[in-house]
Amino acid sequence: MITLALLQGMGEGMQGMESGGGSEMRMGRDLALLAPQIAVALTAVGALVFEMLRLPKVALPFTVVGLLVATGLSVPLLGTETTVFMDTYRVDTLSVWANLALLPATALCAVLARSEIRGTDREGTVYALLSFTALGTLVLAGAGDLMFLVLGVLLSSLGSFALVAYPRDDRATEAAMKYLVFGSVTSAIMTFGLTYWFGATGSTLLSDLGRLGDAPLAAAAGLVAVLVGLGYKAAVSPFHFWAPDAYDGAPISVAAFLSVVPKVGAIFALAQVVRDLTAGGVFGWPLVVAALAALSMTYGNLAALVQENVVRLLAYSSIAQSGYFLLGVVALGRGELALPSLVVFAAAYAAMNVGAFAVVLVAGRDLRDFAGLGRSRPAAGAAMVVFLISLVGVPPLAGFVGKLLLFGAAMESGYAWLAVIAILNSVLSLAVYLRIVVPMYQTPKERPTPTPSVTAVWTVALIATVAVGIAAQALLGNLA
Secondary structure, eight states: OOHHHHHHHHHHHGGGGGGTHHHHHHHHHHHHHHHHHHHHHHHHHHHHHHHHTHHHHHHHHHHHHHHHHHHHHHGGGGGGOOETTTTTTESSSSHHHHHHHHHHHHHHHHHHHHHHHTTTHHHHHHHHHHHHHHHHHHHHHTBBBBHHHHHHHHHHHHHHHHTTTTTHHHHHHHHHHHHHHHHHHHHHHHHHHHHHHHHHSOOBBBGGGGGGGGGGGHHHHHHHHHHHHHHHHHTTTTTTHHHHHHHHHSSSSHHHHHHHHHHHHHHHHHHHHHHHHHTTOSSHHHHHHHHHHHHHHHHHHHTTTTOOOOHHHHHHHHHHHHHHHHHHHHHHTTTHHHHHHHHHHHHHHHHHHHHHHHHHHHOOOOOGGGHHHHHHHHHHHHHHHHHHHHTHHHHHHHHHHHHHHHHHHHHHTTHHHHHHHHHHHHHHHHHHHHHHHHHHHHSOOOOOOOOOOHHHHHHHHHHHHHHHTTTHHHHHHHHH
C-alpha cells in the first residue's frame, strides 16, 4: 500500500506526458538525454544473452565496451542542467559525473572479476549483474523523484545480494544473508518514511520538498528514513554493519565494486535530496549529517586499526571514506565548493579504491600475504603505496585534491569543527594504511605472477589516481 501510494503520486505527474502538443518531441528529447543509462541497460541485457548462449568469453568484452560507450555518451552532457520525464529524473552535474566516474569503475571491476570467476558455470551472469547494479546507482545519482530513490535502492541492492553470494560457499552465503536482511529492513524503513513526505507535500517530486517547511514532523520523519536507506547503501556508520562481512565473503572484485559504485550513487542521491531541503528552508538536517560524518570517519578508522584481514581493513576504510563524502553533502547550498568537492572526490575515490582491491587480488586477503610484496612485485607494491597514500590525502595525488576541497567546503559552510575532525582522522588513517605498507618491504617470498587483466586494472587505476590530482584545475574548470 505504501508503494502504491507513492506510485499513484508519480503516475499523476506522468499522465501529462500523454496530452498536449509536442509530447513525442519531449519523449525523444528525454530519451536522448538518457542515452547513457539506456546503453547500460542494453549492455546488461546483452551480457545476460551471451551467458544464456554459453559465451562468457564474449560477455566480458561486450560488457566493457558497452560501459565505455555509455561513458562516451555522457561526455556531451557535461554542463547540462535539466530534467526529463516530468521532472522525475535529473540530468545535471551529479548524474553526469556519476556516469563518468562509475561506469569506467564498473568496467574495471568486470575485468578484475574475470581472473576470479573464469571457467565457472555462471560467469556471464556476474557481468550482467554488475551492469544492472551500476544502472541502479545511476538511477540514484539522478533521482528527482521519491520513487526513483526507491527504485534505485532496490535495483542496486538486488544485484549486489546475488554478487556477494556468487562463490556459493558458507562464508559468502552468510555474508549475503546478512546483507539481504539488513538491506530489506533499511529499504522498508526508507519507503515507509517517504510516505510522510508524500503526505505532507502531495507530490513525489524532490523539487516540491520546499513545502515541508510547514510540516516539521513529517520533514524529520522522512529525513531519518532517507538517511537510514541511503546510509545503508553508502555504508555510513551506524548503518554499516553489513559491509565488512559482505566485502570479506564476496569475491575481491565484487568487494571493489561494492566499495565504490553503490556508495557514490547513494551519496549523490542524498545530495539531490538535501539540495531541495535547503532550497525549501527545511533546517536542521546539516547538523544531523555532520554528526554522521564525524561518527563514520572516526569509527571506520579506529575499527580498521585492529584488522588483520586486508579486505575487512579496506571495508572499514570505506566506512571512514563515506564520512569524508558527507562533508560535501553538509556544505550543499552553503558554499561554492560543495558540488565540486563531491565530484572530484568521487572520481578520485573510484580510482584509488578499485586499484587497492586489484593489488589485494595480487597479494592475498591477509596482512601476512603482503610480506615482501614491494620486493617481489615492485610495480604492484609501488602502486599499492600510491593508492594508500592517496586515500590518506597526500599531495599531489587525487585523494589530496578531493579531501582538500571537502575540508574547504565544510569550513566555507560554517562547519570548521567538522573539518578539524576530518583532518585528524586523515592523520589517523595513515596509521591504518602503514599496517599494509610496512610488511610490503620486509623479506620477500615467492608468489604467483598476476594475470594480465589484474595488472591492467591496477595500472589504469594508478594512472587515474595520479592524473586526477594533476589535472584537478582543468577538472574544476569544467565544474564551474
